[in-house]
Amino acid sequence: xxxxxxxxxxxxxxxxxxxxxxxxxxxxxxxxxxxxxxxxxxxxxxxxxxxxxxxxxxxxxxxxxxxxxxxxxxxxxxxxxxxxxxxxxxxxxxxxxxxxxxxxxxxxxxxxxxxxxxxxxxxxxxxxxxxxxxxxxxxxxxxxxxxxxxxxxxxxxxxxxxxxxxxxxxxxxxxxxxxxxxxxxxxxxxxxxxxxxxxxxxxxxxxxxxxxxxxxxxxxxxxx
Numbered sequence: 001x002x003x004x005x006x007x008x009x010x011x012x013x014x015x016x017x018x019x020x021x022x023x024x025x026x027x028x029x030x031x032x033x034x035x036x037x038x039x040x041x042x043x044x045x046x047x048x049x050x051x052x053x054x055x056x057x058x059x060x061x062x063x064x065x066x067x068x069x070x071x072x073x074x075x076x077x078x079x080x081x082x083x084x085x086x087x088x089x090x091x092x093x094x095x096x097x098x099x100x101x102x103x104x105x106x107x108x109x110x111x112x113x114x115x116x117x118x119x120x121x122x123x124x125x126x127x128x129x130x131x132x133x134x135x136x137x138x139x140x141x142x143x144x145x146x147x148x149x150x151x152x153x154x155x156x157x158x159x160x161x162x163x164x165x166x167x168x169x170x171x172x173x174x175x176x177x178x179x180x181x182x183x184x185x186x187x188x189x190x191x192x193x194x195x196x197x198x199x200x201x202x203x204x205x206x207x208x209x210x211x212x213x214x215x216x217x218x219x220x221x222x223x224x
Contacts, residue, residue: 005168013174013196015097029077053197054175056147096216111135112157148177151185176206
């Protein structure tokens with residue numbers, strides 16, 4: 001395996017367990033912008049949110065509602081609800097996540113945490129978890145230009161950590177969007193984990209080079 005010098009890790013579903021807060025926050029946001037509580041419109045919207053897990057949330061809302069004002073209102077309501085749920089104790093580290101990140105960094109591998117959430121929501125998550133200094137950097141779509149499935153956050157992490165070759169990058173996530181972004185970035189390792197939104201079959205079909213039980217297995221894959 002190529003020497004890995006940067007690991008780009010997703011947050012919710014990969015390093016962070018949130019107990020389904022994304023769907024809870026979406027339901028609150030959808031109600032706030034007038035989506036009926038029951039029926040085909042709500043069911044279809046929830047399916048779309050599940051299918052697009054990992055992508056930038058404002059992009060998801062734009063696709064769902066087709067109206068910028070409504071999408072922005074839904075996104076603001078979603079972020080507010082998610083941050084509130086997280087602060088109320090709805091999140092915790094995936095077992096072994098902190099140890100895995102620590103082992104990687106101690107072995108000389110830089111670690112970037114990425115998310116499809118906004119900067120304020122990511123900061124809230126990091127604060128609640130006590131992870132302000134856990135990784136080398138933390139990125140959101142607005143830091144890079146576009147969110148997943150585009151490779152922008154991965155390539156931004158590479159530039160900011162001064163890694164000189166995409167082949168020295170490993171990507172880990174729980175969604176097909178994470179896998180697609182990693183492949184588009186040219187990473188040598190594009191691994192999926194089954195602790196989040198999408199199952200092993202979906203991750204392999206998307207092109208994952210490896211499928212792991214959890215982030216706890218990542219040091220065993222990357223470190224010599």
